[in-house]
Amino acid sequence: MNNKTLKSAELKQTKKRILILSVLEKASSALTAEEIAEITSQDIKMSISTIYRALNALAEKNVVTKTLYQDGKTYYEINNHTHKHTLICTLCNEKVPINTCPLEALEDHLSQETGYTITGHSLEFFGVCPKCSIVKDEK
Structure with missing residues (x-):
């Protein structure tokens, strides 16, 4: 390849x-x-x-x-x-894929409203994962 x-x-x-x-x-x-x-x-x-x-x-x-x-x-x-979204821990950098896309309807709406042919988008959420939350709370 x-x-x-x-x-x-x-x-x-x-x-x-x-x-x-x-x-x-x-x-x-x-x-x-x-x-x-x-x-x-x-x-x-x-x-x-x-x-x-x-x-x-x-x-x-x-x-x-x-x-x-x-x-x-x-x-x-x-x-x-491929279409993908990710949830990323800001402490340990663990990455979790998000299997659904909440932006498809927004993408369609923006395309109709602006006349753009939208070729893709990227979405990342940042937060603290459960393991890091426990460690953080223990301190």
Whole structure:
């Protein structure tokens, strides 16, 4: 998939980009550039700036999504072009997928009202998970 993905995005197929995509494909959740650097360091030596450049190129071509979380870090994940929403704990960064979409009706309404063809949306809720709430209350 990596070679086809890069080719269809009109990006050069380098070992580093292929490795970065492979790491993101195997990840169970979004990763920071630093986490990617730690994982890839076993295979190929590349600087953090190289990883950031590759991730930015991939994000510009919509191969990966780039999201700034409330912890101030930017997270990257493969853009599967699927509809998803997430609940994120602001203390431990646990991510829980939300399986329903409360925005479909709003999206239709906005499209009719503005004439826009809406191509997608993103929704993240932030809070404190039950485990962190217990720890927080014990302090």
